[in-house]
Amino acid sequence: AWSIERPPGDTAGCTFCHTSSEERCSTCHQRHQFDPAVARRSEQCKTCHWGKDHRDWEAYDIGLHGVVYQVNKNDPKNFDFSKKLADADYVGPTCQYCHMRGGHHNVQRFTTVYTSMGMSMADRGAPIWNEKRDRWASVCDDCHSPRFGRENLQAMDEAVKDAGLKYRETFKVAEDLLLDGVLDPMPKDLCPDWSGQHLWSLKIGAYHDGEAYGGKTGESGEFRMSNVTDVERLCFESVGYFQTYIFKGMAHGSWNDATYSDGSFGMDRWLVNVKQNASRARRLAAIEKKVGINWVPESFWKTGEWLDELTGPYIVKNHPGKTIFDLCPDPGWLDTHHAPAE
Numbered sequence: 001a002w003s004i005e006r007p008p009g010d011t012a013g014c015t016f017c018h019t020s021s022e023e024r025c026s027t028c029h030q031r032h033q034f035d036p037a038v039a040r041r042s043e044q045c046k047t048c049h050w051g052k053d054h055r056d057w058e059a060y061d062i063g064l065h066g067v068v069y070q071v072n073k074n075d076p077k078n079f080d081f082s083k084k085l086a087d088a089d090y091v092g093p094t095c096q097y098c099h100m101r102g103g104h105h106n107v108q109r110f111t112t113v114y115t116s117m118g119m120s121m122a123d124r125g126a127p128i129w130n131e132k133r134d135r136w137a138s139v140c141d142d143c144h145s146p147r148f149g150r151e152n153l154q155a156m157d158e159a160v161k162d163a164g165l166k167y168r169e170t171f172k173v174a175e176d177l178l179l180d181g182v183l184d185p186m187p188k189d190l191c192p193d194w195s196g197q198h199l200w201s202l203k204i205g206a207y208h209d210g211e212a213y214g215g216k217t218g219e220s221g222e223f224r225m226s227n228v229t230d231v232e233r234l235c236f237e238s239v240g241y242f243q244t245y246i247f248k249g250m251a252h253g254s255w256n257d258a259t260y261s262d263g264s265f266g267m268d269r270w271l272v273n274v275k276q277n278a279s280r281a282r283r284l285a286a287i288e289k290k291v292g293i294n295w296v297p298e299s300f301w302k303t304g305e306w307l308d309e310l311t312g313p314y315i316v317k318n319h320p321g322k323t324i325f326d327l328c329p330d331p332g333w334l335d336t337h338h339a340p341a342e
Helices: 008-021 025-029 056-061 064-072 095-099 127-140 146-179 230-252 255-260 264-291 311-318
Strands: none
Touching (some): 056 064, 146 264, 230 264
8 A cells, every 4th residue: 555655666665576576486586597596595585575564584684593594504514405495404494494394385374474464453372373373383393392482472472462552552642642633733634645535544444433533434544654743653663663573573583673673662762752742742732722823734744746646636636535445446455444343
């Protein structure tokens, strides 16, 4: 959705991985060379699997397993990449060893992407995840005791659960600002989101009832990374970046990512910033009310040379009264309007 919203030149990094590279053999096997021994090296995943909201490479590289790989990868006695993955006897795991175990090319079987990359408030120990957890633990069992993998998964769940508590507190501060009408600017004062609506950006899914969030009851907002209040941006980064660092860090044995490198400590910092912003906004609103100032948000929130290039304004201008969901009657994964609350 973030890529759809913006001009093509603004999201070259998104489209490179999610269109030109996705599901092509040459993405991992390197066109012209096509050497399996190259495709078995962890660096082959690095082009796409790194960055703020999917910090896979960083978590692996500075984690326990990544360090073992980096200091031993050039020694064929420790990492013989001429062998098939099914026959690999490395001294430490590569990305491929765990996520493509035995050479299986359906990476989803051993992927960490479940319950929205650790961002959703789900019980990852629930029965629905048992099969995937058993599969994960079976990979750990190749080198560790049967108890080890499950204990680490439990530790990851506890870390994500603590992060969820922190985010809910961050979200509640922002939500109260909106409901009290002191969020500056309010959703109605912004240019429309990528779908052509003026819903609050943090009202994701059919979680909230009431038109105070903009739109109709049951409609969904869309995460915005730009042109929103600083409070909303901080909330987005808290869950979209820092909570992801925690999840990825714990999954890959990278304690630095999970705690120090903008993981749990980052969520602490953003929670403080949101509280500070909220405190100032309320004090300012009280002063304005006392002296009779009727504040009107600046027009640059609604229009501008760059803003006018976005999808939302285009839809409003060319298809009045419509949203992208009306224009795409079968939007598939884009259909967040009718997402079940669970």
